[in-house]
Amino acid sequence: MTQAPQSAALEWDHSQDAPVLQVTGSWTLQQAKPELSAVWRQGGRLPEQVAVQVNVQAWDSSLLALLRRLQRLATEQSISLQLLGLPDGVERLLEMANSPSTQAQEDAKPDYGWVSRIGLGAQGVATAVANSCTFIGEVLQAMGRLISGKARMRMLDFWLALQQCGPGALPIVALIASLIGLILAFVGAAQLEAFGAQLYIANMVAIGMTREMGALMTAVIMAGRTGAAYAAELGSMQANEEIDALKTFGFPPMEFLILPRLLALLVSMPILTVFADALGIFGGFVIGAGLFDISAAQYINQSLEMLTLTDFLIGLFKSLVFAVLIGLIGCYYGLSCGRNAQAVGQATTNAVVSIIVALVVSDAMITLICTQLGI
Secondary structure, three states, rough: OOOOOOOOOOEEEEEOOOOEEEEEEEEEOOOOOHHHHHHHHHHOOOOEEEEEEEEEEOOOHHHHHHHHHHHHEEEHHHHHHEEEEOOHHHHHHHOOOOOOOOHHHHHOOOOOOOHHHHHHHHOOOOOOOHHHHHHHHHHHHHHHHHHHOOOOHHOOOOOOHHHHHHHHHHHHHHOOOOOOOOHHHHHHHHHHHHHHHHHHHHHHHHHHHHHHHHHHHHHHHHHHHHHEEEEEEEHHHHHHHHHHHHHHHOHHHHEEEEHHHHHHHHHHHHHHHHHHHHHHHHHHHHHHHHHHHHOHHHHHHHHHHHHOHHHHHHHHHHHHHHHHHHHHHHHHHHHHOOOHHHHHHHHHHHHHHHHHHHHHHHHHHHHHHHHHOOO
């Protein structure tokens, strides 16, 4: 026969040297409960440390609410509360309830002066640079182990990452590259038409796509598509403590998680860039043939006469640099993510913004170097 649940009871035990508050019975929502304030006053003048003995038959959130109220009452009277006999899980739940929220932590930040803010900002930048250098060094070490055949990387992960950032990205790259070619041709035609040089639309589109826009626009697409995905995936794994579990079982995250994604980008980015160059040139041909009656033979010959192997290789080199930046920055923000859902969103946003800034800066630097070298 099932024993009927006892009603919730809360009473003082003065049989020992120090009073002990006994919590017994069933502390559930359905049970009637004693008035905590009245029972607390019955304890009289309490010592600096009070023990609470928990021996309940059944419990739910009502027990947690009682213990939280007891903690607040003890804090108001500068009394140290010692909780004994807590059921499994209650102590952990109390720790979570006692931990300050993110908003409370933000509200508790002191109001620093401008000198302190500059110092803290410089310290934050130095810490970020040090962490970034450490991350890059660990990736290079993992690359070295991969070259020597000692890396613990699964080829299945590489092929899955390659499918995600390679064939999976073809439709959106094709659409954007075609539109970029159309826009370049249309804007250039408006100027070249005044001189009767519409045929040179092919020159402008071919050079613009192979040296600049093909690699850059593909990288921007991959930043929003793949870089954000890497940051979100690794950030979710960090928040769920999956990366900690991998470390516990002896799987190095750099080799097991980072290398497949980085290598997949290094393989797919040059291919996608060549694909974008071809479709951009085709988009320019659509404008040239549709508005200015340039034949296909004329357009192709003019493009081939203008293009050189150097232009093509510069675009491929940029795509490799962009692939490294997208992979490293996306994975770095994913691994440095916090342990909650909000941190995952912040890491993804920071990753995309940082990648795009890095792409533009690196593209400008490479273009400037090529211009100074005359190539």
